[in-house]
Structure formats: structure tokens, C-alpha cells
Amino acid sequence: MTNLKFLRFSLLVSLAFINVFSFYSCNKEDTNNDDASVTEDALKLDEYFYINEEKTVVNYILSSEDYNSFLVPDTEKDFSKITKKVYEHFEDDFDFIFILSNEKEQPSGLYYGVTYTAQNNIEGIGGNLYNGTAKYGSAGKLKSVIHMPRTEYIKNGPFLHEIMHYWGNYDFIETQENGHWGFSSIGGQLGGFDELVDSGDNTYIGKLNGEKGFGTFANGGNSIPYSNAELYLMGLIGADELNDIKIAKNAKTTKYGEFAADEIITLTASDIVAKHGERKPSVAASQKLFNAIVVVISKSALSKDVMNSLEDNIENFSRNAAPDASWGNTNNFWMATKEKATLNIVIPNPKK
Template sequence: MKTIGPHRISFTLPYLFVFAFLFYITSCSKDASILTEQEDAVSEDTEEMNDDSSNDDTSNDNSSDTMDIPPTGAVVFNQDFTLDATRSVANYVLPQSDYNLFLEGEGNLKQVSEKAYQYFKDDFDYIIILSVEAVKPPDLFFGRSTLVQNQVQGLGSNTYDNSATYGSEGKLKSIIYMPRTEYIKSGPFLHEIAHSWGNKGIIPTTVGGHWGYASVAGQLGGFDEIEDLGNNTYQGKLNGQNGFGAFANGGNSVIYGDLELYAMGLIGADELEPIQVAVNPEGTQAYGQFTADAIGIYTAQDLINEHGARVPSTADSQKVFKALTIVISTEAISQEKMDEVTSNLDNFSRQAAPDASWGSTKNFWLATKEKATFDFTVTQGNIK
């Protein structure tokens, strides 16, 4: 195996990009189907250039400061915007034409976020938008993460803040859209969250925004072992099996790789093993096999020398993330659907393993090796 140091590899990531990639989503839960070689378009735009605020129907709605909000239970803010009784899911009823835009990959994120900020304070790191499709539209991505701001240094990206574009006063970090509510459980929910930190250029990749042909073995792809087959050909493996994804690895059945945990601020540089990165890789017809000019090696110190130390440090990084979940639909969703969504959000946010209905599927706490959590609850204090 030919190996070289990081000084031999040059790589540049554009600041803004939208990519479409093939990826594999699998789930070990009983009711999740196995999806192979479908389109996964991951948007890491810091601003949705296609959003058209003229479609925003929220300007004439009354804000909740004129309402008598009960301390518990469901809240009807407006005939088209309600908060469920568990106060973990909002339902926004859209006109059919606006809803269809989301199914075409052109949904107006500002329309949803600005609607939410009429009734809720700027207390949320994430806004999660879910459609209620029984089957993913064939030409649509599984999920899209639209980055709103970045204040973390040392990951290969500049800092920026476009939160005002979406009605936030500086708290909102990302808006995630997925066309099916079931993807909270099966994935790609963990994958889309990972785009908040990676891959922004901390290591070279030919698969923009993902780890590609590198030994990260995480939500954004990569192997944990390679076998040199000779003639500059390599077999990538994951968990002892031939094959891996260059941009994803098995939906919510896979925990975050150590480089992902480092990027998230959950482990220190001293816990990172050297990372193998293929130079000029090309995939072959065999699953997980690829050719490369060489295999580069990046140590934690190499990453710090190139990008600087992560700021905030592990000691000061955020460990609890608050999210507002909004289910969009063309009519009020059923109680059965609401119960399904709230159950999956409860499982995803537990500081414990999910219940038996999730099988071996991982929630955020397990995926981060018990180092971080998500909170989906809307408290009385979060309501204007």
C-alpha cells in the first residue's frame, strides 16, 4: 500500500454547494424498508436562494401574544397552525400548491420558519420540517440539511450567520427537511444532523460534504478498514464486512464516527486515531472496492496544523440541542399520525436506548456514544 502524508494532497471545497448523490439507507427496525441506490441530495446552502417570500401567507395571522395560552395541552394558534398535546410537534396546514413544492425539492423554508416565529421565541437550534408522504417521491432526496449559520472554528469552513434570513435573531443553526415522518426513526435523520459539522473541508473528499473514501466510518460515509488488493486497488470494509458508503452508512443503524464526534465537539483531538484518505479515488463495480493513487494519512495534529484547534473546545461545546418539529400537510393530520411522530421523537431524544419498537436503530444519545442529546419539547417559556 502506498501511503503519503497530508502535505501531498491538495483539496478545495466551495463555500456553498448543492450535491446529489447515491446512498444506502438501511434500518434494522421491523417496519423500515431497505432502500438502495436512491438519490440523496444534501443541501448545505447557507441561504435558500430559491425561497420566495411572496408565497408567505403568514403576514395577516395573529401572533400568540394576544391569545390566552393554556399551561398544558394542545394549542391552536391559528386554523392552519397548531401544537399537539405533548407539545413536541406543530402541524402547519399548507395550500396544496405550497405543499407540492416541498415534494419537488423546492419548498419555501422561510414560509415555514417565519410562520413558526410568529408564535415561538427564537429558542431553537434546529427546525425540523416533515412531510406526511407514505412513499418518498421517486425523484426526491431522502433528506436535506440547509445550514443557516456556523460559529465553530477549526473544521475547514468560515464562520457566518444567515439566521435573520429565516426570521431568527441568531439562535437557528440549521433547517432539516425530510419527506416522510418515518425518517426520524429509520434515517437519514442522524445523517442530516451530522451535516451541521461535516464535511466542511477538514479532510479532502471527492464526495462533497461527505467523508468519501476515508476511514471515518460514520453517518456521512467512510470505511473502518481497507485491504490492499494490489495494482492501486483497495477493498473498503465496515464492521468486518466488505463494502461501505462514500456518503452514508446504513441510516440510523450506524453511530457517529470519531471524526464526526470531534467535529461536533464531543471528543478531543487526543481521542482521534490517524485517518486514512484515498488520493484520487475512483469507485469500481464491486461494492466497496476503489482505485486510488495512494492512501494519505492525517493525524489529529495534521488537522490542527491545517485548520486550527476546534473552537469551542470539547469542554465548552454544546451538548444539548433544542429542535422545533413541524409536520406540514394539506389538512390537519390524524391523531394516529401525531402519536407516531411524538413516539419517534420521544425515542430519538431519550438519554437511554429507544424502546423495543426501534429494534437496533440508534437514537441521538446512542449515536453520540452517550455524549449529547436532542430536546423537542416546546415549553410555556418558548411560546410568545
């Protein structure tokens, strides 16, 4: 079932698809709040569910058993337990639910980010139309649920990468990297190059931003903006602005940035539309403002240092302007979309 599939991102390994059916019990008995330091300034919605004073972060405190269950590599994980808790307190207002674990180091063997798509109501971008939002407690608004094991990944990535997985790659182009751009000239958050050099004898050099080298499933975290084709999938440009896409057939890496392939095929915008149909909604009618909620799960209340850093990174990522100097060349959402889309993460008033 397409609506139950999710995509996993890792800087070290390729994508894998699995179905999620299992449910986990919620045992609060061993929750430890001894180190709590932000709850005094937070809005308490229930005993374990707090909103920060700035209304940009939810801290959901779990038992050690439940918290750790989301960090075990290569296991099925049921994040609907988290999302349904969100909908206990809020209306169905969110396009994205971002779930972050509070880990100081990257857990060994675990993905850096994972996306569970809840629905697809867009025609012309590949994949089937479906609605699986009820699984997560949504009445039809939710697009995807994203989990990253560290809060720092908001700034460094793969945050932009995981958001992009709502729109692609679901058979938009043929690829050797499931769900990603592989050996293609899309050259964006989901991999690929943006310049191809023919070295002769069916060998090639792939470049990105003028430099030799590219990833087949990712490119440089949040340092890379969304590419031309990615903007098209998101509904931010029309087919009249879509560049040709080159795809290497049966490609094999030979050395860094170099590969051999049987042939290079070229897809034009007309080819894309002929295969998938016109994108609906069109660029004129497509969504440009997205609402999201950030939920940090932890075994005890977040420290003030963690919360302060988190609030700063969330504000920088979601602002409708360039982030501050501490982010260097890192893109936020507004920049990555070429200033064509915005992300609102201010938490609305809870249900009465």
C-alpha cells in the first residue's frame, strides 16, 4: 500500500522502503522529570505535553522504553502514537508534523531522517493518488510525518531533503536509487548532478555547482537549494520553466564523480507531461504556504540550553528571509524554494 510506505535518508546508506503496521504501548511509569528546566515557562497541555513560551516547539515526554523504541535501527516504528497525541490537543491544521528525538550523537545504524507520506492528492508528479491520513489521526490535511534523531539536523540537514520526499521521487523519472534522483541531471536535495561531461567511451563526469562530484541520493544537507525539477514537483514553477533532464542508463560509479553508463537519455518537459499528465493543481493554484508543528520527544523535559538552540534554529529555518550569520551558507526553507514558498511553524491555540 503506497500510503504506508516511508523513505529513509542516511548520509551513509541508500533508501529503503518498508511498511509500518505495528503499534507500541505507552508506559509513563518510568518517566523522569528530575532534570526538567523549561516546563516552568511552558504551557502545559497535559502531564507530559508542553508548548514552549514562544509557541514554536512541543516537548512530549515519553517513558524510556517508548523513547528508545524510535531509535532502534531496522525496525518498524509507529509514529502515529505521536501524531495522534498532537491531534488530541490541536485541530487538523498541519501539512507536516516534524518529530525530533533529543540525541546528543547520531545513533549507530539509524537513519539520519525518515519521511512517512500520509497522502498524495497531486496529479502529474508520478505515483498514485491516495489518502492515508486517518492512520495518523488527521482528517485529510496532513501531508507527511518526518522523524530525525537529533535536533541539530534542522540546521545541518537532512531537513530540506526529508520535506522534499513528500513530492518525490515516486516514479517521476527512472532511477537506480529508489525514491531519489540517482544518476540524473536533476541535481537537488534528492541527489543527482547539474552538469554532465562526456569523457568518451561511455564514461562521464558528474558535477554539482561547478565542482566534480555528486550524490546519487543526497547532496550536502541544507547547503543545497531545491533544484529546477524539485521546484516543479512542488508546484512552484510551471512546465514552461522545467529544464531537460538527462538520465544515465545502467550507470556504475568508477571513481569519485565519475561513472560509466550504457547511454544517456534526455527527457524534455513535453516528455514529462506526456508521461504523467499536467501537474494539478497548476503552479498558479498550488500551495505556497505550509503549516507545520515541531514535536521534540524526550525522556525528561528539555534543558534550557537545548530549547534555546532549538528555538533559534527553528526560527531561522522558517523565517521568510535569509537566516542569520551563524548559519553561514546553509539554506532555510524560504531560500531553498527560491523565495517561492514559506513555512509557518507557530503553534496555533489548542482545542478548548
